[in-house]
Amino acid sequence: MGEAFDEEARRDYKRRLADLGARIAESERNNDAGTLETLQSEQYEILAQLQRDSGMNGKTRVLPDESKARKNVRQAVNRDIKRIAEHHLDLAEHLKFAFKGNAMCYSPDDVPAWEG
Known part of the structure; x- marks a missing residue:
């Protein structure tokens, strides 16, 4: 059995989400709708993946053998x-x-x- 993602992957997700948040804010300030849509889509996909890989209380889901x-x-x-x-x-x-x-x-x- 193994975890759906490890601590390093969790840190990478958090860094990527923080970067996306900053880029989304910049796109909003610049009224760049095309870039904003692309960034929000990527943010949504990462959040959806995190939700699939997390169990109750945000703990990492353990994958069965x-x-x-x-x-x-x-x-x-x-x-x-x-x-x-x-x-x-x-x-x-x-x-x-x-x-x-x-x-x-x-x-x-x-x-x-x-x-x-």
Whole structure:
């Protein structure tokens, strides 16, 4: 697991936002609408990224390990296939072999001829 961004990145964001704030103020004084719009757009994007990467109380969000996430998805799919088997064994068998590899993509070797 790792943090969405570290302290160095946080300082870089703060410096960039301070610089943008000064440049926005200058653009407003100069009535430079085009530059102002560009700077405000960049400021918005940085703030949005910070919000996505921050959890409660502004603390850095911890990113989960991707392999753990894949394992959790695989376990959930396998549990659901077992539940399906209680009602439709053929469908469960098909799904069991159609979900392959770590990507958990539906990739059947053959398409069954289901009857309605």
